[in-house]
Amino acid sequence: MKLKPSFFLYLVAFSFLVISCNDFSENGDPSDSSAMKFEDAHSFAKPDQAFAKHLDLDVKVDFENRVITGVASYEIEMREGAEEIIFDTKDLRIEKVTLENGETPATFSLGSEKEFLGQPLSINLKPGTKRVNITFSTSPGAEALQWLTPEQTAGKEQPFLFTQSQAILARTWLPCQDGPGMRFTYNAKVEVPVELMAVMSASNPQAKNNTGIYSFEMKQPIPAYLMAMAVGDIEFKPVGPRTGVYAEPSVVDAAVYEFGEMEDMLKVAENMYGPYRWERYDLIVLPPSFPFGGMENPRLTFATPTVIAGDRSLTALVAHELAHSWSGNLVTNANWNDFWLNEGFTVYFERRIMEELYDRSYTEMLAMLGFQDLEETMKELGPQSRDTHLKLALDGRNPDDGMTDIAYEKGYFFLRLLEETVGRDKFDAFLRNYFEENAFKVMTSEAFVEELKTGLFDGDSTRIAEIGINDWIYGPGLPHNCPVVSSDRFLEVNDQLEAWQNGTKAKDLKTASWTTHEWLHFIRHLPAEMKRKDMKQLDKAFGFAASGNSEIQAAWFIHVIRNEYSKNYGELEDFLMRVGRRKFLKPLYSEMAKSQSGLEMAREIYAQARPNYHSVSTGTIDEILKWDGSDL
Numbered sequence: 279m280k281l282k283p284s285f286f287l288y289l290v291a292f293s294f295l296v297i298s299c300n301d302f303s304e305n306g307d308p309s310d311s312s313a314m315k316f317e318d319a320h321s322f323a324k325p326d327q328a329f330a331k332h333l334d335l336d337v338k339v340d341f342e343n344r345v346i347t348g349v350a351s352y353e354i355e356m357r358e359g360a361e362e363i364i365f366d367t368k369d370l371r372i373e374k375v376t377l378e379n380g381e382t383p384a385t386f387s388l389g390s391e392k393e394f395l396g397q398p399l400s401i402n403l404k405p406g407t408k409r410v411n412i413t414f415s416t417s418p419g420a421e422a423l424q425w426l427t428p429e430q431t432a433g434k435e436q437p438f439l440f441t442q443s444q445a446i447l448a449r450t451w452l453p454c455q456d457g458p459g460m461r462f463t464y465n466a467k468v469e470v471p472v473e474l475m476a477v478m479s480a481s482n483p484q485a486k487n488n489t490g491i492y493s494f495e496m497k498q499p500i501p502a503y504l505m506a507m508a509v510g511d512i513e514f515k516p517v518g519p520r521t522g523v524y525a526e527p528s529v530v531d532a533a534v535y536e537f538g539e540m541e542d543m544l545k546v547a548e549n550m551y552g553p554y555r556w557e558r559y560d561l562i563v564l565p566p567s568f569p570f571g572g573m574e575n576p577r578l579t580f581a582t583p584t585v586i587a588g589d590r591s592l593t594a595l596v597a598h599e600l601a602h603s604w605s606g607n608l609v610t611n612a613n614w615n616d617f618w619l620n621e622g623f624t625v626y627f628e629r630r631i632m633e634e635l636y637d638r639s640y641t642e643m644l645a646m647l648g649f650q651d652l653e654e655t656m657k658e659l660g661p662q663s664r665d666t667h668l669k670l671a672l673d674g675r676n677p678d679d680g681m682t683d684i685a686y687e688k689g690y691f692f693l694r695l696l697e698e699t700v701g702r703d704k705f706d707a708f709l710r711n712y713f714e715e716n717a718f719k720v721m722t723s724e725a726f727v728e729e730l731k732t733g734l735f736d737g738d739s740t741r742i743a744e745i746g747i748n749d750w751i752y753g754p755g756l757p758h759n760c761p762v763v764s765s766d767r768f769l770e771v772n773d774q775l776e777a778w779q780n781g782t783k784a785k786d787l788k789t790a791s792w793t794t795h796e797w798l799h800f801i802r803h804l805p806a807e808m809k810r811k812d813m814k815q816l817d818k819a820f821g822f823a824a825s826g827n828s829e830i831q832a833a834w835f836i837h838v839i840r841n842e843y844s845k846n847y848g849e850l851e852d853f854l855m856r857v858g859r860r861k862f863l864k865p866l867y868s869e870m871a872k873s874q875s876g877l878e879m880a881r882e883i884y885a886q887a888r889p890n891y892h893s894v895s896t897g898t899i900d901e902i903l904k905w906d907g908s909d910l
């Protein structure tokens with residue numbers, strides 16, 4: 279089959295590494311077009327036939343009916359002779375499809391619904407078709423979208439809407455080729471009620487206007503999972519020349535203080551791994567029901583308000599989302615089986631940024647807490663579980679189910695091992711080159727291993743064998759050569775834990791210099807079973823349940839549940855009613871579900887709290903509580 283030259287260029291741009299990693303060794307020549315294949319079990323799209331390279335989105339956000347309606351108009355590239363282009367959709371209503379300038383009606387069909395994946399939208403093409411226009415509306419239950427009532431916001435007066443597209447939910451709010459290996463640029467026009475402002479993962483307004491119509495441009499090609507939008511009573515304040523925060527007016531000043539290091543983080547990151555390719559870096563603080571800590575939407579990180587602790591102690595999250603501007607957004611996992619290439623790299627990069635900003639003792643605490651999370655996850659999954667491989671096997675599953683701490687922390691420790699093996703300078707030079715060479719491309723584990731062999735180890739196979747790269751990436755559990763974290767600051771915490779267990783009163787412990795991280799280590803290592811009087815003593819001395827720090831609260835509530843410390847049930851319930859961040863909800867509801875009385879309490883709270891949670895969180899908690907809606 280003959281390729282049009284322009285099609286070939288685009289295809290090469292986005293699929294070169296898919297090709298090289300899967301077929302390079304067998305076929306030798308990556309420019310051999312017969313070697314091209316596209317693998318993504320979570321998308322119906324066939325980009326090697328026809329793919330969307332630019333989106334013009336024109337939508338209206340209707341809060342009354344909780345729908346987004348409008349037109350997604352795509353500029354496309356097709357292989358000569360291709361007969362259709364396929365988009366991913368889920369719960370979308372497709373009203374009309376036209377070709378070119380909108381006057382040529384197109385025939386299209388929606389295929390049968392597949393679990394998790396939704397339905398393929400196949401549009402018949404004419405020879406040389408350049409544009410397809412899809413008129414669509416979302417359904418009120420669209421999984422990516424969370425529509426909040428005014429009561430669910432900080433200001434309590436205006437509604438709010440935000441999207442969460444990763445991993446495969448973009449298709450629930452716009453038709454798109456929804457795989458991380460397919461990139462497109464976009465322009466958008468979004469109409470919202472005049473009292474509100476819209477922002478996207480694109481160039482953003484810095485103030486409201488009186489038309490309620492906002493225009494956006496994203497010049498760099500991005501995969502669909504990075505499509506994002508938020509609409510609400512939002513205000514902008516700058517942090518530095520290239521950085522700033524968006525938040526509801528009552529939150530924005532606290533956010534400006536909390537995230538005051540953004541500009542420094544950006545500079546530090548650029549110094550390490552090369553220029554920031556997205557122009558501005560802003561962050562929006564969402565209402566507390568946002569299901570994640572943060573989401574790396576390009577140019578505009580989405581963040582939970584639960585990281586606003588008042589003392590900047592949880593801002594590693596900003597470093598993390600910023601780091602994704604390189605690892606993830608610039609060099610992207612080719613499909614979700616290689617999720618660790620996004621997250622493991624990002625955790626490594628995040629900790630390097632924090633080390634630069636603070637010091638090694640600070641990041642060794644982060645690494646130690648991460649290691650504890652990893653051990654916990656290994657225990658939960660079982661050390662032989664397939665889900666403990668870095669390279670995942672998510673085909674046929676909801677990718678969300680396999681996205682655990684393994685990608686983050688096992689990934690981190692693998693990269694740290696590489697750093698410790700070759701030395702930091704060499705590893706940094708390698709990474710800087712990696713980001714530059716692979717910018718706006720995809721990466722797979724296999725291609726990464728090739729890069730390591732040639733770029734880091736100069737083909738020295740004995741050293742490669744020593745490290746056990748394959749065991750790390752394609753094997754279960756945690757290999758024996760995992761780097762060891764050493765934290766003197768946590769050793770001091772251990773001393774205080776011991777003192778307390780030997781009878782020193784809680785209020786007399788030496789805790790004055792502790793940061794959030796020492797406290798977390800302390801709380802996590804309290805005995806699993808404690809008497810009521812011990813719980814009471816800790817509660818009185820430290821007041822964890824009413825802490826302004828969500829991480830500390832969540833860690834403490836585990837003990838509250840386990841030891842049935844009913845005195846703090848009020849705070850626990852308030853927390854669960856307000857916060858929708860899955861990382862907190864999952865362990866708390868799981869802990870409650872361990873006893874009959876706990877399960878009853880959990881179900882009672884959940885019945886009330888569930889409407890405040892995003893679908894990403896209810897998906898997880900429904901399973902833990904075996905919730906089928908009949909209790910509603």
Ligand code: BES
Nearest residue numbers: 444445570571572573574595598681861
């Ligand atoms: N990209 C992730 C969030 C995500 C992962 C969404 C998988 C959907 C599927 C984001 O960068 C992230 O990792 N967030 C973490 C915070 C971070 C500091 C570890 C979170 O939300 O807890």
Ligand code: ZN
Nearest residue numbers: 598602621624
């Ligand atoms: Zn991340």
